Amino acid sequence: MMEQGLQSDRLKSAILEASRADLSSVFRLAYVSRASSLFLPSDLEEIGRLSSLRNPGADITGILVIDKGDILQILEGEKHSVVELFEKISKDPRHENIRQVSGGEKAARLLSCWSLVGGAGASAPEGLMNDFHLLHAKLSTRREIEDITAEQIELLKVIALFRSVPL
């Protein structure tokens, strides 16, 4: 009897925990920047490696696309972890003109199974890359912090998918 009570207590707290996890929101931050003269070709792989090593530990997911010096990164996770990481990334001299374009609490992660992609794989079709550079230019001149749309995230995901295909 005692054993059963204990089990149902455990079950109740597990259910409570799961429902809390579902309800908890996620902070999504996006920024654009430009690679500086200190950004070496080998940095692409190094940043990708470091991020996939460290970000999961802080429960941070996201996506990173770098092309022809244009950088766009989205980070998702608990607000304090995301802000802390963004502050650190902002101080990295390998990029400049850093501009946060989006940041806010969202109902759910959109990039939960997407790690950060360095882009060392196959190249994405030119049309997609043109769209990326147009998006980068648009966000770089945006004055207010606004949501990054699901459609914009979709573009980054498709690019990342192409680039994750080994050469």
Ligand SMILES: Cc1cc2nc3c(=O)[nH]c(=O)nc-3n(C[C@H](O)[C@H](O)[C@H](O)COP(=O)(O)O)c2cc1C
């Ligand atoms: C464009 C860009 C994106 C980066 N993204 C990440 C990231 O998502 N996670 C991370 O740990 N470091 C990232 N870094 C690297 C950090 O800026 C920093 O160099 C690294 O975390 C090493 O920190 P440490 O000196 O404390 O070891 C990024 C750097 C650049 C230039």
